[in-house]
Amino acid sequence: MTVEPQASTTLPTVQRRPAPSSPSLTHLQRLEAESIHIMREVAAELRNPVMLYSVGKDSAVMLHLAMKAFHPSPLPFPLLHIDTTWKFREMIRFRDETVARLGLNLLVRRNEAGLAEGITPFTHDSSIYTQIMKTEALKSALSSFGFDAAFGGARRDEEKSRAKERVFSLRSDSHGWDPKNQRPELWNLYNGRLKPGESVRVFPLSNWTETDIWQYIMRERIPLVSLYFAAKRPVVERDGQWIMVDDDRLPLRPGEVPEMRSVRFRTLGCYPLTAATESTAATVPEVLQEMLASRTSERSGRLIDHDEAASMEKKKREGYF
Amino acid sequence: MLGFAQAADLEASLERKTTSQYLHAHERKSLLRFLTCGSVDDGKSTLIGRLLYDTQRLMEDQLAALAVDSRRHGTTGDDLDFALLVDGLASEREQGITIDVAYRFFATEQRKFIVADTPGHEQYTRNMATGASNADLAVILVDARQGILTQTRRHSYIVSLLGIRHVVLAINKIDLVGYSQAVFDEIEAAYRSFAEPLGFVSLQAIPLSARYGDNILSRSANLPWYQGPTLIEHLETVEVDSDRRAAPFRMPVQWVNRPNLDFRGFAGTIVAGVVRPGDRVAVARSGVTTLVKRIVTQDGDLSEAGAGEAVTLTLEDEIDASRGDVLAAAAERPEVSDQFAAHVLWMHDDPLIPGRPYVIKLATSVVGASVTDIKHRLDINNFAKLATKTLEKNEVGFINLMTQAPLAFDPYSQVHETGAFIIIDRMTNHTVGAGMIDFSLRRASNIHWQALDVDMNARAIAKGQRPVVLWFTGLSGAGKSTIANLVEKRLHANGKHTYLLDGDNVRHGLNRDLGFTDADRVENIRRVAEAAKLMVDAGLIALASFISPFQAERRMARDLFADGQFIEIFVDTPLEVAEGRDPKGLYQRARNGLIQNFTGIGSPYERPEAPHITITPDLSAEEAAELIVSYLDRGSYLGNVTG
Numbered sequence: 001m002t003v004e005p006q007a008s009t010t011l012p013t014v015q016r017r018p019a020p021s022s023p024s025l026t027h028l029q030r031l032e033a034e035s036i037h038i039m040r041e042v043a044a045e046l047r048n049p050v051m052l053y054s055v056g057k058d059s060a061v062m063l064h065l066a067m068k069a070f071h072p073s074p075l076p077f078p079l080l081h082i083d084t085t086w087k088f089r090e091m092i093r094f095r096d097e098t099v100a101r102l103g104l105n106l107l108v109r110r111n112e113a114g115l116a117e118g119i120t121p122f123t124h125d126s127s128i129y130t131q132i133m134k135t136e137a138l139k140s141a142l143s144s145f146g147f148d149a150a151f152g153g154a155r156r157d158e159e160k161s162r163a164k165e166r167v168f169s170l171r172s173d174s175h176g177w178d179p180k181n182q183r184p185e186l187w188n189l190y191n192g193r194l195k196p197g198e199s200v201r202v203f204p205l206s207n208w209t210e211t212d213i214w215q216y217i218m219r220e221r222i223p224l225v226s227l228y229f230a231a232k233r234p235v236v237e238r239d240g241q242w243i244m245v246d247d248d249r250l251p252l253r254p255g256e257v258p259e260m261r262s263v264r265f266r267t268l269g270c271y272p273l274t275a276a277t278e279s280t281a282a283t284v285p286e287v288l289q290e291m292l293a294s295r296t297s298e299r300s301g302r303l304i305d306h307d308e309a310a311s312m313e314k315k316k317r318e319g320y321f
Numbered sequence: 322m323l324g325f326a327q328a329a330d331l332e333a334s335l336e337r338k339t340t341s342q343y344l345h346a347h348e349r350k351s352l353l354r355f356l357t358c359g360s361v362d363d364g365k366s367t368l369i370g371r372l373l374y375d376t377q378r379l380m381e382d383q384l385a386a387l388a389v390d391s392r393r394h395g396t397t398g399d400d401l402d403f404a405l406l407v408d409g410l411a412s413e414r415e416q417g418i419t420i421d422v423a424y425r426f427f428a429t430e431q432r433k434f435i436v437a438d439t440p441g442h443e444q445y446t447r448n449m450a451t452g453a454s455n456a457d458l459a460v461i462l463v464d465a466r467q468g469i470l471t472q473t474r475r476h477s478y479i480v481s482l483l484g485i486r487h488v489v490l491a492i493n494k495i496d497l498v499g500y501s502q503a504v505f506d507e508i509e510a511a512y513r514s515f516a517e518p519l520g521f522v523s524l525q526a527i528p529l530s531a532r533y534g535d536n537i538l539s540r541s542a543n544l545p546w547y548q549g550p551t552l553i554e555h556l557e558t559v560e561v562d563s564d565r566r567a568a569p570f571r572m573p574v575q576w577v578n579r580p581n582l583d584f585r586g587f588a589g590t591i592v593a594g595v596v597r598p599g600d601r602v603a604v605a606r607s608g609v610t611t612l613v614k615r616i617v618t619q620d621g622d623l624s625e626a627g628a629g630e631a632v633t634l635t636l637e638d639e640i641d642a643s644r645g646d647v648l649a650a651a652a653e654r655p656e657v658s659d660q661f662a663a664h665v666l667w668m669h670d671d672p673l674i675p676g677r678p679y680v681i682k683l684a685t686s687v688v689g690a691s692v693t694d695i696k697h698r699l700d701i702n703n704f705a706k707l708a709t710k711t712l713e714k715n716e717v718g719f720i721n722l723m724t725q726a727p728l729a730f731d732p733y734s735q736v737h738e739t740g741a742f743i744i745i746d747r748m749t750n751h752t753v754g755a756g757m758i759d760f761s762l763r764r765a766s767n768i769h770w771q772a773l774d775v776d777m778n779a780r781a782i783a784k785g786q787r788p789v790v791l792w793f794t795g796l797s798g799a800g801k802s803t804i805a806n807l808v809e810k811r812l813h814a815n816g817k818h819t820y821l822l823d824g825d826n827v828r829h830g831l832n833r834d835l836g837f838t839d840a841d842r843v844e845n846i847r848r849v850a851e852a853a854k855l856m857v858d859a860g861l862i863a864l865a866s867f868i869s870p871f872q873a874e875r876r877m878a879r880d881l882f883a884d885g886q887f888i889e890i891f892v893d894t895p896l897e898v899a900e901g902r903d904p905k906g907l908y909q910r911a912r913n914g915l916i917q918n919f920t921g922i923g924s925p926y927e928r929p930e931a932p933h934i935t936i937t938p939d940l941s942a943e944e945a946a947e948l949i950v951s952y953l954d955r956g957s958y959l960g961n962v963t964g
Contacts, residue, residue: 025351026351027350036590040589041575163424164424185752188590189681200778219348
């Protein structure tokens with residue numbers, strides 16, 4: 001179920017590039033060129049890169065930019081998806097469709113030990129669950145393949161500690177981040193020199209905002225998981241937020257009865273930890289319109305960020321993306 | 322597929338048209354990158370928080386979190402403390418200071434903005450330079466009560482050094498001086514006279530209060546005497562494009578795109594000028610020229626591409642070009658050199674020391690380099706030129722730089738992307754400095770070695786030996802000279818041609834102008850290594866006996882020689898043993914504070930990681946000499962040399 005954004009039917013013809021000798025590029029053109037530049041630097045300077053693919057809208061944009069950066073060559077690195085087994089079913093379907101459509105090399109890794117121990121979003125605190133099923137699985141995958149660079153789709157506008165992270169963000173041999181000891185990053189000169197065991201996380205979308213992402217999706221007609229668009233979906237209200245009943249593994253609390261509501265998601269993750277918002281925005285322009293009127297940030301739907309003060313900084317120090 | 326489109330009745334389609342017009346306009350926005358800088362309490366973070374708040378980039382959940390944070394850590398009583406929005410790291414919120422560059426984003430109807438919030442603390446000047454390196458404009462904050470401070474001057478200088486030509490002088494906290502025009506006029510006049518030599522193209526002074534929002538978005542009724550634009554009005558309209566497309570074409574090659582034998586493309590970002598198929602371009606270093614065949618993108622071939630665009634070019638001829646090369650307009654090429662004069666901002670705790678080997682990255686080239694001379698250091702408070710032997714963290718110097726290979730470049734003032742470089746420490750890989758090339762010291766094409774008919778090999782054959790340097794390193798009193806003397810005697814007795822360089826014969830002559838600071842130690846070793854190199858070239862077996870405590874300098878010495886010409890011998894005597902011997906009484910004097918920087922006491926000794934020979938403490942001097950001579954024998958240094 002791939003949703004082709006319908007922007008083209010309702011919008012004026014988009015001018016794809018400036019008229020000859022136009023003096024300056026638009027902000028989307030500058031962002032696109034910067035991201036492509038970063039990706040090519042990694043391909044040229046690092047030994048064994050990989051691109052984290054989370055199936056979400058930022059990953060979709062990052063993948064689209066990578067295809068542009070290396071065209072007409074295939075991607076010079078594989079994709080890696082960390083599967084907690086609690087992703088929306090629709091995400092997994094979309095992931096496999098995308099890989100087949102673009103002829104990509106996708107690696108999927110799970111924390112099998114964590115699964116065997118029965119760690120789920122319901123049996124464990126969300127920060128422990130995330131640490132074990134996402135962070136540990138990621139670290140183990142990066143180490144076992146010997147990847148020295150991993151692209152991530154994080155943006156600086158998402159969260160305060162992200163705002164201070166470099167584009168090339170050094171990680172120790174145990175994948176730790178030391179925010180006070182980051183390399184200065186000047187101009188477009190990225191320092192990718194590593195000691196044995198060290199690696200870099202690379203964030204080519206650092207300077208994009210959520211609005212930029214959606215405008216670019218519209219301009220480039222990038223396919224997205226349908227969960228980003230409103231549809232009637234079975235949800236329960238839990239702690240003031242709408243949680244989708246994506247399969248029969250969601251234990252219903254007393255009094256909870258799934259109901260069909262028109263909802264969509266601003267961000268995607270593990271379904272029991274990702275709140276839906278009520279919405280009727282079913283196309284990219286409608287989503288953009290809704291977003292421009294919105295008064296909450298996209299991460300407010302991410303239950304894991306609310307757990308503790310400085311939670312993201314703490315997770316990142318431990319190796320979270 | 323979601324079937325919402327068919328639900329569009331007339332009203333909805335009208336509404337959508339409005340939206341799409343809005344979206345279309347939004348997509349056509351330009352981008353302005355600016356940084357805010359100023360002294361510690363001038364209110365930079367508050368200003369950015371205010372900009373985000375006034376342009377409605379703050380969401381309800383973020384405001385709720387801010388209200389909680391303001392009560393917990395804030396400094397503004399019951400008001401929202403906007404500074405807490407940008408102090409993203411836990412340690413910053415605890416200490417109430419900004420320690421790192423933070424990037425923030427907001428947009429108005431006209432423009433999208435990326436703001437670098439940079440710290441005011443002196444020790445974080447490097448972060449300010451980082452923010453400035455990608456900025457089109459700088460907002461320099463001044464506290465109206467304080468006027469222009471040392472840090473204001475420092476930051477203005479760095480802004481100018483990094484080539485920013487557009488400045489806003491934001492005279493903040495104007496509410497605290499009674500919205501006084503006299504105060505504003507006085508500060509503006511003082512700043513204009515100070516900034517005159519900095520070459521700013523535009524300088525707009527604005528009186529404002531970040532805390533209360535005066536003159537940020539809308540005009541303040543408290544400041545009726547001010548006729549100029551508000552901060553947002555100015556940022557929305559200031560023209561900063563220096564028309565990089567009008568400059569000669571430059572594209573550093575990032576990556577060679579070879580999906581198959583039929584396609585060979587050069588991928589890179591155009592940093593200056595415009596390129597079209599059919600244009601004649603040159604590979605700057607080799608001088609080879611050819612024509613551009615295609616400008617390839619996934620969206621189809623382009624008929625033209627210009628500065629700022631990331632493209633892939635194919636060329637008419639199969640020419641040799643790879644990462645690190647610059648494709649340039651054949652008629653107006655960059656210079657090529659391996660010696661440069663440049664301004665450098667030092668960013669690391671370990672000082673810049675001339676002669677020490679570093680790595681630099683300029684555009685897509687990464688090469689070994691060393692600073693041959695620091696012409697002067699700049700006092701960035703009054704632009705005075707000061708003599709110095711090293712550059713400390715946060716200092717700016719004007720240096721001569723030599724690279725191991727020639728590089729194509731433009732002066733930084735002409736094209737930032739082909740004139741800027743970073744300096745990387747070879748051992749730690751830290752980014753330790755940022756540099757901007759001013760000019761080439763000479764054309765690399767003029768450099769060539771005098772080809773001599775009688776070469777090292779000829780001399781070595783005449784002497785019946787393989788020339789080599791034996792480099793003894795270890796603590797003072799370790800026994801280096803004793804062992805080296807024994808080795809030389811045995812070699813001499815065998816008819817070999819040798820020379821022993823040690824501190825005693827070098828410090829009194831060649832190096833008598835040098836002391837024992839870190840910088841002088843580096844220069845000492847550099848001269849000794851060069852002298853040893855001449856001796857090896859003369860066919861000798863040279864023995865160099867020096868404490869040489871730093872890995873970087875031993876590496877530098879080693880790099881001067883071909884494989885097999887340099888043998889590192891580590892005389893591994895523990896500090897207690899060496900200090901117990903103390904043949905010259907130096908340790909005693911160092912312990913008594915009479916000698917500064919004495920290795921092992923006031924200055925570190927960095928153990929070699931992979932010496933060729935290690936003399937362990939259990940060996941006598943005679944046994945050590947025997948070990949070394951037999952190593953030379955096995956390596957056929959002492960036999961006849963053939964051809």
